[in-house]
Amino acid sequence: MKILIADDSRVMRQIVTRTLRQAGFDNHDLVEAADGAEAAAKAASESPDLIISDWNMPEMTGIEVLRKLRAEGNNVKFGFVTSECTDEMKNAAESAGSAFFIVKPFTADQFQEAFSPILG
Amino acid sequence: MSVETVVTEDDLAEMVEQVWASYLDPEGVSPLIPTADADQPTEVHSTVSITGTWHGHLVYASSMQAARKAAGAFLAMELDEVGQEDISDVLGELANIVGGNVKAMLPAGCFLSLPTVVLAPQTASYYPAAERISGLWGVWDGEPISISMWQSTKTGDNA
Numbered sequence: 180m181k182i183l184i185a186d187d188s189r190v191m192r193q194i195v196t197r198t199l200r201q202a203g204f205d206n207h208d209l210v211e212a213a214d215g216a217e218a219a220a221k222a223a224s225e226s227p228d229l230i231i232s233d234w235n236m237p238e239m240t241g242i243e244v245l246r247k248l249r250a251e252g253n254n255v256k257f258g259f260v261t262s263e264c265t266d267e268m269k270n271a272a273e274s275a276g277s278a279f280f281i282v283k284p285f286t287a288d289q290f291q292e293a294f295s296p297i298l299g
Numbered sequence: 300m301s302v303e304t305v306v307t308e309d310d311l312a313e314m315v316e317q318v319w320a321s322y323l324d325p326e327g328v329s330p331l332i333p334t335a336d337a338d339q340p341t342e343v344h345s346t347v348s349i350t351g352t353w354h355g356h357l358v359y360a361s362s363m364q365a366a367r368k369a370a371g372a373f374l375a376m377e378l379d380e381v382g383q384e385d386i387s388d389v390l391g392e393l394a395n396i397v398g399g400n401v402k403a404m405l406p407a408g409c410f411l412s413l414p415t416v417v418l419a420p421q422t423a424s425y426y427p428a429a430e431r432i433s434g435l436w437g438v439w440d441g442e443p444i445s446i447s448m449w450q451s452t453k454t455g456d457n458a
Contacts, residue, residue: 187413190373190385190392194322197375235399235411262399267407282403283396284321 180298181208183227185218185244186260187236191283195231195260202290204298215239219247227255229297234261234268242268245275256297260285306404311435311446314400318393323372323439331437331444339436339443342366345390345416347398351409354451355429357398359390360420365442366390387416397446428453 182199186192192211199205210225212218216238222230230248232241239247245257258279259272269280279293312333319331344360361369363386370381370389391414402411426449434447 188388188392188395190388193374235413237413262396263411264399264403265407265409283399284318286321 180228181210181225182298183210183212183218183221183225183230185212185215185221185230185236185241186233187214188233189213191233191260198285198287198290199294201287202294204290204294207298215241215244219244222248222253222255223251229294230255230257231260232257234259234263242271242275245272245277249276258293306401306433306448308433308435310404311397311401311433311448314397315435315446317400318396323369329440331435331439333435333437334443336436336443337434337445339438339445341420341443341445343386343390343416343418344420345394345414347394347414348412349398349402349405349409350412352406353409354453355432356426356449357394357401358447358449359394359397359445360447361390361439361444362442363418365439365444368440368442369393383418387418390414391416401448 184192184195186195196209210221210227212221215236218232219239232244234241241259248255248257256278258277260281260283262283264282272280281289281293315331324330341360342363343366344358346356346358348356366386367378367381370385371378373389374385394414398411402409429449429451431447432450434445436445
């Protein structure tokens with residue numbers, strides 16, 4: 180499967196990549212986006228099977244990316260890995276069609292639990 | 300509104316413990332040891348600002364060596380491979396992670412800024428309209444680290 184990792188932090192993109200590997204998901208194609216606009220563009224051009232997105236990013240926030248994709252009829256599996264977690268954000272994510280909401284700092288166990296149903 | 304009623308030093312300690320357990324000390328052999336020394340020296344710091352129903356800043360500060368070690372741990376690099384950009388990025392991410400967790404404990408309607416990193420002591424930055432209300436000071440492998448919260452002394456949109 181192809182996974183798009185969207186986060187403006189290079190460090191966090193690297194940690195998400197490493198944690199995916201530690202959680203046992205190391206045989207997937209990984210694509211990266213450094214802001215929301217790039218994430219939206221690559222969601223179209225790369226056709227990923229899963230998008231793991233930060234919430235607070237330049238250009239477009241993660242929730243704006245998700246809403247744009249859904250408005251365009253793109254139903255790719257999409258979820259958030261973010262340091263911010265409020266009830267209003269979780270509700271907004273769920274309403275927009277988010278499949279998971281993981282809060283930083285996270286562990287490989289949390290990744291395994293969240294992604295096993297999606298990545299197998 | 301005082302944020303001390305919402306985010307205590309124990310809360311900050313719990314957030315920091317999670318960061319250490321996830322990224323900086325996954326083996327549990329090198330924890331951040333509290334010193335309660337608010338005047339311990341720092342050489343670098345990063346800040347995220349919170350606005351909305353609460354106004355203020357979350358500041359992560361440390362020695363350069365602690366920042367280098369953090370970058371090495373985050374990026375799985377040897378210390379002599381760690382560059383300035385790596386240190387800046389990791390310091391920003393540390394403030395972002397703790398700031399995001401702080402935001403989650405504040406009343407709804409707060410916004411978190413992107414981090415600002417300064418490779419100079421915390422005393423090189425000034426928060427003229429804010430006062431330090433809480434913090435956690437400690438050492439990690441003998442190197443000083445602090446996480447502090449600064450609350451705006453003004454209220455309203457211009458605070």
